[in-house]
Amino acid sequence: MAKTKTRDRMNNEINAGSMADIAFLLLIFFLVTTTIAEDKGILVKLPPWSDEEPDITKLKERNVYSVLVNAQNQLLVREQSMRIGDLRENAKEFIMNPAGRPDLAERPTSAIISLKNDRGTNYQTYLEVYNELKGAYEELWDELAMKRYGEPYTDDMPFAQRKAIRDEIPFVISEAEPTNFGEED
Amino acid sequence: MAKFSKKRGKSSPAISTASLPDIIFMLLFFFMMVTVLRDSELKLQVNTPEATELTKLEEKSLVNYIYIGRPTKQNQKLYGTSPRIQLGDKISNVDDIPIFLEKHKVKVPEAKHPRITSSLRVDGEVTMGIVQDVKTKLRKSNQLKVNYSAGKRVDDL
Numbered sequence: 366m367a368k369t370k371t372r373d374r375m376n377n378e379i380n381a382g383s384m385a386d387i388a389f390l391l392l393i394f395f396l397v398t399t400t401i402a403e404d405k406g407i408l409v410k411l412p413p414w415s416d417e418e419p420d421i422t423k424l425k426e427r428n429v430y431s432v433l434v435n436a437q438n439q440l441l442v443r444e445q446s447m448r449i450g451d452l453r454e455n456a457k458e459f460i461m462n463p464a465g466r467p468d469l470a471e472r473p474t475s476a477i478i479s480l481k482n483d484r485g486t487n488y489q490t491y492l493e494v495y496n497e498l499k500g501a502y503e504e505l506w507d508e509l510a511m512k513r514y515g516e517p518y519t520d521d522m523p524f525a526q527r528k529a530i531r532d533e534i535p536f537v538i539s540e541a542e543p544t545n546f547g548e549e550d
Numbered sequence: 551m552a553k554f555s556k557k558r559g560k561s562s563p564a565i566s567t568a569s570l571p572d573i574i575f576m577l578l579f580f581f582m583m584v585t586v587l588r589d590s591e592l593k594l595q596v597n598t599p600e601a602t603e604l605t606k607l608e609e610k611s612l613v614n615y616i617y618i619g620r621p622t623k624q625n626q627k628l629y630g631t632s633p634r635i636q637l638g639d640k641i642s643n644v645d646d647i648p649i650f651l652e653k654h655k656v657k658v659p660e661a662k663h664p665r666i667t668s669s670l671r672v673d674g675e676v677t678m679g680i681v682q683d684v685k686t687k688l689r690k691s692n693q694l695k696v697n698y699s700a701g702k703r704v705d706d707l
Contacts, residue, residue: 381571388574395581404613404669406598406699408605414689436677482678488618489599489674491681492698496601503603543682 407496412540427468428475430459434494436485436546449493456501460534473505473534480538483546502536509533593629594619594636599674600703607697612666614654616647618680619673633676635684644683648691671699 432452433441440447442455460476462469470476478498482491503518509530510518518530596619607613617636621629625641634641637650651668658666668688672681688696 381568384571385567385574388571388578392574392578392581395578395585399581399585404607404610404697404699405604405702406607406669406697407601407603408667409696409698411685411689411694411696413692413694414686484677484679484682486678487674488672488676488678488681491678492599492601492674492700495698496603496700499603543678 407492407499409495424477425471425475428470429477429479430456430470431479432481432494432498434480434482434486434490436483438487438490440494449490449497452494452497453501453504456498457505460501460505474532476537478538479541481541482543484543485546486543498538499536502534505534506530591639592617592636593621593625593639593641594634594673595622596671596673597675598671598699598701601698601700602703604700604702605697607667607669609662609665612658612662613669613697614651614666615669615671616650616684617671618676618684619671620676633673633680635680644687647684647687651688651691651693665695666693667695667697668693669697669699 431443435441440449440452442452447455456478459469460473462471480494480498506518510516510522510526513530514522514526516522518527520527594617596617618633619636620631620633621641629641635643635647637646640646642650655663655666670681670684685696688694
């Protein structure tokens with residue numbers, strides 16, 4: 366009884382004790398609904414649309430690295446079948462041509478990757494191939510950045526340095542219109 | 551008042567919980583900031599493939615999402631079983647893409663228009679035909695920044 370009396374007397378303030386409970390309620394609501402889903406993916410710059418097909422035949426054959434992915438998800442790289450796992454190393458050798466072989470790219474700047482797929486190719490396979498080709502270039506950029514600036518190639522690098530590296534080894538990929546094999550329903 | 555302070559002084563000192571709401575509010579605001587309320591319900595089954603060379607998409611307001619996949623079980627009666635495109639919360643076809651892009655564009659300030667990215671969330675089992683149609687449409691609508699959504703792969707091929 367004595368306790369009630371004291372409470373009555375100090376009752377000139379709004380009780381903020383339940384504030385924590387309300388905040389907790391809101392907090393739990395947001396905790397449950399939150400999806401900290403990081404959206405990651407392979408960033409690609411598509412070429413602008415033009416009605417005429419780019420003419421690849423004008424290029425020297427040694428500078429073109431043709432990759433074909435057929436509707437059976439098989440890989441044909443420069444007229445030879447290959448496993449996806451070997452693609453990265455092979456592409457790196459083609460681009461840099463360290464041994465100066467006459468059948469590989471003259472310079473990294475003149476190397477062009479030509480990627481072609483069927484309409485029936487699995488998207489997963491296509492993305493894996495694209496990933497390997499991009500990976501080959503990223504590794505080369507890394508190596509060059511290490512050699513020149515002593516740090517790996519990242520987005521945190523000054524823009525001028527990144528540009529210098531990308532000018533030295535430009536990522537040029539040409540995607541031809543796919544052939545109509547294996548189109549489903 | 552004198553009586554009141556006297557009483558407090560006598561009682562054993564308890565840990566003050568007065569700052570508890572502040573702490574909770576801090577957490578609350580953090581979660582409110584990072585929360586993105588999902589606005590579109592997926593009508594398609596989309597399992598994005600895995601890859602290693604990933605880039606993180608930064609500003610969510612600059613991204614529009616295009617889903618491609620087969621309709622989920624409960625939607626198969628309505629939409630069939632062949633791969634479809636979902637824009638926002640609607641199942642659409644390729645010709646709706648330019649309008650969809652335009653609708654997203656008007657919500658973004660003019661200066662940021664060049665940074666708009668299309669995130670393609672495509673099921674790994676889908677064939678390239680439909681993806682190619684979407685890509686062609688994007689190129690024709692001059693939406694050239696595209697992100698093939700993918701998870702992180704840890705093991706080797």
